[in-house]
Amino acid sequence: MPKAAWKVKMILVREMKVLRSFVIILLILLLCGCGEHQLERTKVVATTSLIGSIVRAIGAERVELAVIVPSGMCPGHFDVKPSDVIKLSGAELILYHGWERWIGKLISSSKARAVMMDVKGNWMAPDVHIKAAGKIADALCNVDPKGCKLFKGNLKRYKDEIKSALGEMEEKLSRLKGAKVICSKMQEGFLRWAGLKIVATYGRPEELTTREMVRLVKLAREKKVKLFVDNLQSGPKAGLRMAEEVKAKHVTLTNFPLGETRDSYIISLRENVEKLVEALGCGR
Incomplete structure (x- = not known):
């Protein structure tokens, strides 16, 4: 092959490679653009x-x-x-x-x-x-x-x-049936659903006066309360001192799903139930 013809051929090959790369990039951009257009969020x-x-x-x-x-x-x-x-x-x-x-x-x-x-x-x-x-x-x-x-x-x-x-x-929920608890007012609805017996409820930590705590401790002893349940979002340790006073167990449950996955509610639901079962166990 003559030298001049060989040079022309090499130039054409390089140009074809550049053109092919350009076409591929263009197709990718078009496909991405179509995808964004179709996905109406x-x-x-x-x-x-x-x-x-x-x-x-x-x-x-x-x-x-x-x-x-x-x-x-x-x-x-x-x-x-x-x-x-x-x-x-x-x-x-x-x-x-x-x-x-x-x-x-x-x-x-x-x-x-x-x-x-x-x-x-x-x-x-x-x-x-x-x-x-x-x-x-x-x-x-x-x-x-x-x-x-x-x-x-x-x-x-x-x-x-x-x-x-x-x-x-x-099966785990069946173990909770009838267990006596004193809890944060915010957790009352969930605990009733879970089958526990609510002896009394209390408000946020700033609402818990000494007089109210004495009343709840006395009631816990009289009713043989096994568990105090706090609410993570409104006071995770509000009932801890009262639980310690009567030698009852204490847990803190969440009233809102934690995490950002599509199954965050189910995960938090399971964790709440697990905490209750672990605290009460078979010894109640």
């Missing part, structure tokens, strides 16, 4: 991890979720920060319980549709949680009708997962 702001855990499980990939209150904090005594207001940027839906004193500030600062999830009872109790999940699925369908089929399918799967977890916990 709705930004949803949830005030608590109770709402957020359900939105995450039901909304899945069609929802961009922002949760305002960290799961370890008490939403009733939460102070809204500028960074929380920023979370509302681009939101189409705000879901809240109705007892958040600060929610009005957020709603007034956003153009998003705000929907109150007025579901009574303790949301950590599975029957209440499932009812709330149904309402949240409806709210998602209203704001994103195209995703409704997905939401309803995920709702069914979520309910089935909760029922399956309950089946696995059935």
Whole structure:
């Protein structure tokens, strides 16, 4: 092959390689662009991890979720920060319980549709949680009708997962039946669901006067209370001194799902039950 022809051939080969690389990059960009266009995500702001855990499980990939209150904090005594207001940027839906004193500030600062999830009872109790999940699925369908089929399918799967977890916990829950406890008012609904007998309840640590503690200690001795249960978000050690006084066990349960996975509620539910079983065991 003549030298000039060989040079031309090499130039053409290099140009073809560059062109091929360009085409590949262009295709990748086009595919990524199409994927983003097809995935119509709705930004949803949830005030608590109770709402957020359900939105995450039901909304899945069609929802961009922002949760305002960290799961370890008490939403009733939460102070809204500028960074929380920023979370509302681009939101189409705000879901809240109705007892958040600060929610009005957020709603007034956003153009998003705000929907109150007025579901009574303790949301950590599975029957209440499932009812709330149904309402949240409806709210998602209203704001994103195209995703409704997905939401309803995920709702069914979520309910089935909760029922399956309950089946696995059935034997452990049976050990708790009738055990006498004194607990934080915030944990009363969950403990009643779990089958424990509530002898008395108390409020937040700042509400526990010396006189009230003396009364509860006396009652615990009279009724042979085996366990004091505190609420993580409102005072994890509020009942500890009273438990020590009567030589009862003490545990702290969470009233909100911890973590940011789609099964965070089920994980926290299991952990709550495990703590109760471990504290009471077979010796009650």
